[in-house]
Amino acid sequence: MSVITPTRRSPRTPASRPARSTRRAGTGRLAAALLSPTFLVLGLVIGYPVVAALRLSFQVSSESIDPETGFKVTRTSFGLDNYSTVFTGENFLRPWWNTTSFALASVTLEVLIGVAMALVMHRALRGRALVRAAVLVPWAIPTAISGLLWKWIFNSEGVANDLLNSKILWSTDGFHAWASVVIADTWKTAPFIGLLVLAGLQVIPGELYEAARVDGASSWRTFWRITLPLVRPALVVAVLFRILDVLRMFDLPYLLVGPRKHSVETLSMIAFQEMSNLRFGTAAAYATVLFAYVAVVAFAFVKLFGADLIGRGTRSQR
Amino acid sequence: MLNDQITMSSDREPEMLRDCACVGSNSKEEHVSSSQLSRAGGTRPAARGTRRVRGTMAVSVSAALFAAVLAGCSSDSSSEEPAGGPEKSADRGPITLATGKDTTGTIQDQLDRWNKDHPKEKVTLIELPESADQQRQQFVQNAQTKSDAYTVLNLDPVLVSEFAANQWIDEIPAGDFALDKMLPSVVETGKYFGKQYAVPFNTNAGLLFYRKDLLDKVGAEPPKTWQEMKDTCAKVAKLPEGKGVDCYAGQFDKYEGLTVNFSEAVTSAGGTIVDEQGKATVDTPEAKKGLQFLVDGFKDGTFPKSSITYQEEDGRRAFQAGKLLFHRQWPYQWTLANATDGSSKVAGKFGIATLPGLDGPGRSSLGGLNLAVSKYAKNKATALDFMKYFASEENARTNLEVTSSAPPYAALYDDPALQKKFPYLATLKQSLDTALSRPPVVRYGDATAAIQESASAAMNGKKSVDDALAEMQKNLSAAIDEK
Numbered sequence: 001m002s003v004i005t006p007t008r009r010s011p012r013t014p015a016s017r018p019a020r021s022t023r024r025a026g027t028g029r030l031a032a033a034l035l036s037p038t039f040l041v042l043g044l045v046i047g048y049p050v051v052a053a054l055r056l057s058f059q060v061s062s063e064s065i066d067p068e069t070g071f072k073v074t075r076t077s078f079g080l081d082n083y084s085t086v087f088t089g090e091n092f093l094r095p096w097w098n099t100t101s102f103a104l105a106s107v108t109l110e111v112l113i114g115v116a117m118a119l120v121m122h123r124a125l126r127g128r129a130l131v132r133a134a135v136l137v138p139w140a141i142p143t144a145i146s147g148l149l150w151k152w153i154f155n156s157e158g159v160a161n162d163l164l165n166s167k168i169l170w171s172t173d174g175f176h177a178w179a180s181v182v183i184a185d186t187w188k189t190a191p192f193i194g195l196l197v198l199a200g201l202q203v204i205p206g207e208l209y210e211a212a213r214v215d216g217a218s219s220w221r222t223f224w225r226i227t228l229p230l231v232r233p234a235l236v237v238a239v240l241f242r243i244l245d246v247l248r249m250f251d252l253p254y255l256l257v258g259p260r261k262h263s264v265e266t267l268s269m270i271a272f273q274e275m276s277n278l279r280f281g282t283a284a285a286y287a288t289v290l291f292a293y294v295a296v297v298a299f300a301f302v303k304l305f306g307a308d309l310i311g312r313g314t315r316s317q318r
Numbered sequence: 319m320l321n322d323q324i325t326m327s328s329d330r331e332p333e334m335l336r337d338c339a340c341v342g343s344n345s346k347e348e349h350v351s352s353s354q355l356s357r358a359g360g361t362r363p364a365a366r367g368t369r370r371v372r373g374t375m376a377v378s379v380s381a382a383l384f385a386a387v388l389a390g391c392s393s394d395s396s397s398e399e400p401a402g403g404p405e406k407s408a409d410r411g412p413i414t415l416a417t418g419k420d421t422t423g424t425i426q427d428q429l430d431r432w433n434k435d436h437p438k439e440k441v442t443l444i445e446l447p448e449s450a451d452q453q454r455q456q457f458v459q460n461a462q463t464k465s466d467a468y469t470v471l472n473l474d475p476v477l478v479s480e481f482a483a484n485q486w487i488d489e490i491p492a493g494d495f496a497l498d499k500m501l502p503s504v505v506e507t508g509k510y511f512g513k514q515y516a517v518p519f520n521t522n523a524g525l526l527f528y529r530k531d532l533l534d535k536v537g538a539e540p541p542k543t544w545q546e547m548k549d550t551c552a553k554v555a556k557l558p559e560g561k562g563v564d565c566y567a568g569q570f571d572k573y574e575g576l577t578v579n580f581s582e583a584v585t586s587a588g589g590t591i592v593d594e595q596g597k598a599t600v601d602t603p604e605a606k607k608g609l610q611f612l613v614d615g616f617k618d619g620t621f622p623k624s625s626i627t628y629q630e631e632d633g634r635r636a637f638q639a640g641k642l643l644f645h646r647q648w649p650y651q652w653t654l655a656n657a658t659d660g661s662s663k664v665a666g667k668f669g670i671a672t673l674p675g676l677d678g679p680g681r682s683s684l685g686g687l688n689l690a691v692s693k694y695a696k697n698k699a700t701a702l703d704f705m706k707y708f709a710s711e712e713n714a715r716t717n718l719e720v721t722s723s724a725p726p727y728a729a730l731y732d733d734p735a736l737q738k739k740f741p742y743l744a745t746l747k748q749s750l751d752t753a754l755s756r757p758p759v760v761r762y763g764d765a766t767a768a769i770q771e772s773a774s775a776a777m778n779g780k781k782s783v784d785d786a787l788a789e790m791q792k793n794l795s796a797a798i799d800e801k
Contacts, residue, residue, distance in 0.1 A: 277761065
């Protein structure tokens, strides 16, 4: 604010207050106006599709073929039929279980391997830069490409069978197909967890470790009592991201094993299948149910582990 | 590490202060906008002028986006459609040809020839993904948005029913095309409810590739029936060269190839998938014998265990490595397996025959591509003329010579010059003569899923043949009857 002389200020005092508040309101309006393009774009690309998908999920269409011309006649009405399709029949529990089991198994593996990777990368050893870069290579490869690479590895004549000295037909339905997806997913995303945990490790002050050493704590105890609690905020966010990611997994099982293989069929794959057969209502219902499921899991996770997503700091957890 | 962070943030502080300070001397409006922009972007714009420009640009861009979306919505509801089928249209002008990825690299040459003679009615090539599923996806999207981006569609024959029933493609004046010169079974794939909706561009049928060298050793002829095939395999297995050579494989992975192979097994046993009236017929004794052949093949070791994961290329690798005695495959394998650059161990050692069946020669499923006109396209008169050129016998001959794709025209198969170049032509024609199209179901996606589901369950041994077929009959009927 520029300097205003007291003589000019005192007579104007009663009037200056409304003026200032008008200006503040004006600033607020200006801010709103300037932000409006952002809100508009967000509304168009996020708000509208969500609402449209929700609306679509209640749209029940019945089709018949005109016996004269052979043309398709479609009648649409609104109802809950799409949701009853989702919640009944064999098509519900199986993908539900696949989606959940993928999330549990691969995130657990990824956390174990990712933390181990971070600890290795954190150590000041020779060639650290090389190790860090090397660890990130799988993460940098697009999922579709890594899906195809692993498809070759798990081919009936592939490297996996050669190394294991087995004759497993990985791409046929069964536990092995499920396992192949978990392996490929872990390979790809353990570095992601590793990287986030590494960032968390780097902000732990060295004095804590020095103090622990002075007190004669074993390295195992140091890990449990110092490293893990202090790295937890970073780890929890990383795990949350991974869980959200795995719950909507589509590309890896689709490419690696193939569509309609029961043991790896996830909810997103069924939604896609319905959509490509032009049953948009059912597809939207599947997608909405998945959306709700992911939201519930994320909410429960945040409540349980207190993931710090909006930057409140670590204080609130104590 | 902590130190690093502190110095970093303290580094940034003066920069931000400077930013505010230099702005402070200016008008208040400028202040808000510039500090917000610099905070959001994290960079300091060089001149204040550009900030304004950026701001207005953002507004105008979003306004344009909004307008575009509104326009999209309104055009959707008003649904302004080009009137009439192609035969009534007299509109001429530039058009497009939408086709799967041109792996042969020859389509552009054919278009160039047309474009040279028709400078005002040029055809632009639009290449779609290689996989048939993704092509369908693009075609469906184009139709759903009623876009005029694609004029002539190069469709997989199984999609003709779906596209015709949804009225995404126009009926075609059959008399304008030389359909009577084409193989009747192939022309049939372009029909829906007795009307012609598409014209065959090329075709395809399965062949039985066999190891001629090994068959000669045991003095066997190419088999006509499944039993003969198994007997020959048993004889070859006793040869020292027969070690490590499996009997037969097709495409048995759970994908479109399984639908083709299952259909062939059923039709080769004298059955059908869908009858003349369009009813599902997979609960018949013939269908049972067909599926039984596939199930027994895995049980008694006629098919290698790993062939349950085979798509075309997996089988081709096995055949070219000399690991298969018989292989059901499309004609493209002929050239590749005859390559003498070391990629194939069986070059010159194999022959081809029509597929074997239960009691006599089997019947293949049809592949290929059909040309159709999008309902929402412009310049349909040009589209028809172009299709006449593109699907002409002359063009088909060139395509056969250059890309070895099977023509729909009967006469080309009897041409001595071509027969000399492509020794499999006569056999291919025999296979095409009796070939059947895959079930022409409007909801083909559901139909093929039903077939794959039950057939693979039976072949994996998870369901008995009877149960699998009962389930398939139920699901296939449901797919045909619609909701």
